[in-house]
Amino acid sequence: MSHPKLEDAVKTLRQQYGARNPSSLRAFEDAKRSLPGGGTRSSIFIQPFPLVIASGHGTCLTDLDGHTYRDFVSDFTSGLYGKTNVILRDAIVGAIDNGMQLGGHTPAEGRLASLICDRFPAMDLVRFANSGTEANMIAICTAMRYTGCSKIVVFEGGYHGSLLSHFRMDELNAGPSSALTAPFNFVVCPYNDLEQTREKIVHSTGDVAAILVEPMLGAGGCIPGEPSFLRGLRELATEVGALLIFDEVQTARLDMGGRQKLLDIEPDLTTLGKFFGGGFAFGAFGGKREVMKMFDMTQPGAISHGGTFNNSPCTMVAGVTALEQLVTESALTTLNALGDNMRESLNQGFSAHSLPFIREY
Ligand SMILES: Cc1ncc(COP(=O)(O)O)c(C=O)c1O
Known part of the structure; x- marks a missing residue:
């Protein structure tokens, strides 16, 4: 019209x-x-x-x-520190002066890993990558290798990176072919609909390696996962022998230990990105020791996982500095309160004009 x-x-x-x-x-x-x-x-x-x-x-x-x-917008959460940040700048300059790319293990990578594992109770071990996309791709492949299964359950409206988007046709301007989607064996289920997801997984699918879910649909419209839905996925994954992967690339900021900590749900694997790199390109995947030990190079038959910039000294130092000094419990409380206030004011403004914008949380 x-x-x-x-x-x-x-x-x-x-x-x-x-x-x-x-x-x-x-x-x-x-x-x-x-x-x-x-x-x-x-x-x-x-x-x-x-x-x-x-x-x-x-x-x-x-x-x-x-x-x-x-x-x-803050670059969809990667810009959490503001456009300029003296604490990060000083740390990064120090890292540059100390050798930009060392091609060897450095103390900062172990420190960053321990800071992350301390925050996320479900992460016994973690590995780094260069983006959220890469972290999710590796988490998927890890689950396939661990379970010996091939199907990956994802959700309508889900976004796990440039090669992993599951927007519905009507959400894309140019139809589904406009998304570059990696050729995994995806089973796309409706978000926040546990019954239909269960129906698809238990009754028709089988062979499920992983359920990959954002605890809140980020790019898909900032729609929070219902706690009962996310808890149900935990049970479902265990029931069918699949790994539950929480993509907390966006939601990690909601609490020191992400939305999983807020809801007391323990996924098998978690993926992170964005602000954990202290302003630099970053990705991480980690979880249960039982799964992550497949990457333990001290053991025979370990999976090889490389990446030139996985432990880039600048990123590692920036990440450590950010987590130690900036992404503190009180800073996150303030940040999330600001977001809540803004949403509340927008809701009030729209409802005052009877416009259909309100969403319950
Ligand atoms: C939930 C979620 N997962 C994964 C990604 C991909 O991260 P990256 O852009 O670092 O590849 C994004 C990026 O916006 C995201 O929001």
Whole structure:
């Protein structure tokens, strides 16, 4: 159905946007000569062209045309520390001066691992990678190897990385083929519907290596998993001999030990990313000793898992500094209270105008 008034308004706004941001437009057009669509992250592209950011300070971003904006997205949680952070900067400069890439084990990697394992009761052992996507891909392969099974249960609207997205057709502009999805044997179930998931897994599927779930759908609309649903998945995974993998790449910030700690659920494997790298590219997968010991290189037949930057000294030092000094219990309480307040005010504003925006938590 066409809405001429709305279309006119959008057209006018786009013209105003273009006139207000000529430098961004020029930089975008330049980038298009070597980057398809002028960018390298589909998730941050906006029509008619994105603002090109020159710098950031505190909670604000400044674009190439000199406009400053307050950033409420914080790079989908990886920007937890603000745009600039003196504590991190000093630690990172120290790591650079100490040797940027050492090609050997360093004390910081063991320290970062212990800080993470101390926070997550279900993580006896952890390994590092370079992104949340990579951590999830390896967690899936680990579960397949551990169980000898091939199917991976995931959920509609789930996002586990650039190669692991399970948006429904109507959620994607250009249909399902617009997602690059790795060719695993996925069984896609409805989120927050334990009965249908059980039906699919127990009665029709079999051969399930893992149930991979976000405790809150992040990119899929910030929809929290019902505690009973997530607890039910724990029971279901045990019942069918599959590993339960919690993707806490986004939800880890909800508590020192992620949403799993808040709900007292112990997954077999957990994946992390984003802010744990102290501002650098990061991923981690870890969990039960029984599973993770497959990576123990001191034992015969261990699985080989490499990665040039898995223990990059800058990332390791930044991660240790962040967890020791910045991602503290009180900082997380403040952060989450700010988020709760903002959601509450938005809900109030929308309900005052009888707009359908409210979601119960
Ligand atoms: C829940 C979740 N899992 C995995 C990922 C992928 O992480 P990365 O972008 O570091 O590959 C994301 C990224 O937004 C995410 O939100």
